[in-house]
Amino acid sequence: ETGVTQTPRHLVMGMTNKKSLKCEQHLGHNAMYWYKQSAKKPLELMFVYNFKEQTENNSVPSRFSPECPNSSHLFLHLHTLQPEDSALYLCASSQDAGQGARGYGYTFGSGTRLTVV
Amino acid sequence: GDSVTQMEGPVTLSEEAFLTINCTYTATGYPSLFWYVQYPGEGLQLLLKATKADDKGSNKGFEATYRKETTSFHLEKGSVQVSDSAVYFCALSDQGTALIFGKGTTLSVSS
Numbered sequence: 001e002t003g004v005t006q007t008p009r010h011l012v013m014g015m016t017n018k019k020s021l022k023c024e025q026h027l028g029h030n031a032m033y034w035y036k037q038s039a040k041k042p043l044e045l046m047f048v049y050n051f052k053e054q055t056e057n058n059s060v061p062s063r064f065s066p067e068c069p070n071s072s073h074l075f076l077h078l079h080t081l082q083p084e085d086s087a088l089y090l091c092a093s094s095q096d097a098g099q100g101a102r103g104y105g106y107t108f109g110s111g112t113r114l115t116v117v
Numbered sequence: 118g119d120s121v122t123q124m125e126g127p128v129t130l131s132e133e134a135f136l137t138i139n140c141t142y143t144a145t146g147y148p149s150l151f152w153y154v155q156y157p158g159e160g161l162q163l164l165l166k167a168t169k170a171d172d173k174g175s176n177k178g179f180e181a182t183y184r185k186e187t188t189s190f191h192l193e194k195g196s197v198q199v200s201d202s203a204v205y206f207c208a209l210s211d212q213g214t215a216l217i218f219g220k221g222t223t224l225s226v227s228s
């Protein structure tokens with residue numbers, strides 16, 4: 001158990017569907033992150049939330065919509081995705097985004113494997 | 118901008134062989150450096166870290182030394198095991214920014 005739980009583990013959705021990914025942590029962390037992991041590419045930072053406020057949107061298309069109702073939960077709402085959005089979506093948390101990862105690192109979930117058909 | 122460059126994989130070794138995975142970085146400030154490992158079907162786990170020059174991070178037999186003069190943070194292990202087969206990511210955090218990762222290096226160890 002890593003301390004960060006992501007559901008579902010696998011998701012297949014059509015291009016017209018709407019679905020949501022969920023991330024939950026009970027580590028007492030105040031920052032949460034969404035990363036996209038595609039084959040043969042570096043992990044791409046998508047969104048950063050610090051104390052429930054979005055502090056970074058890394059030019060992510062609007063078909064991805066994050067939500068952070070509290071410091072323990074993070075969602076990624078998906079709609080009208082494209083096949084190239086198929087990837088492993090990783091959630092991570094850290095003590096405080098203001099500190100970045102300095103000296104502490106992030107705790108990652110196991111990811112949601114998303115396939116868009 | 119800041120970036121991390123890792124050696125291309127895959128790296129294929131026999132059990133008990135010596136491992137080196139090269140990592141170099143570019144940063145405007147004085148970053149913290151990390152190695153993460155991803156086992157099949159799992160998320161990333163922090164393997165080791167270093168926050169200042171000449172620091173050596175170590176864990177599970179793996180080591181990496183923060184070399185500011187060569188902007189490097191190479192990962193080494195003296196004797197790999199089959200269970201070390203995974204993808205290894207070098208990463209940095211500079212001036213409070215989110216982690217920036219390299220592309221990852223796949224290690225395959227055979228018995």
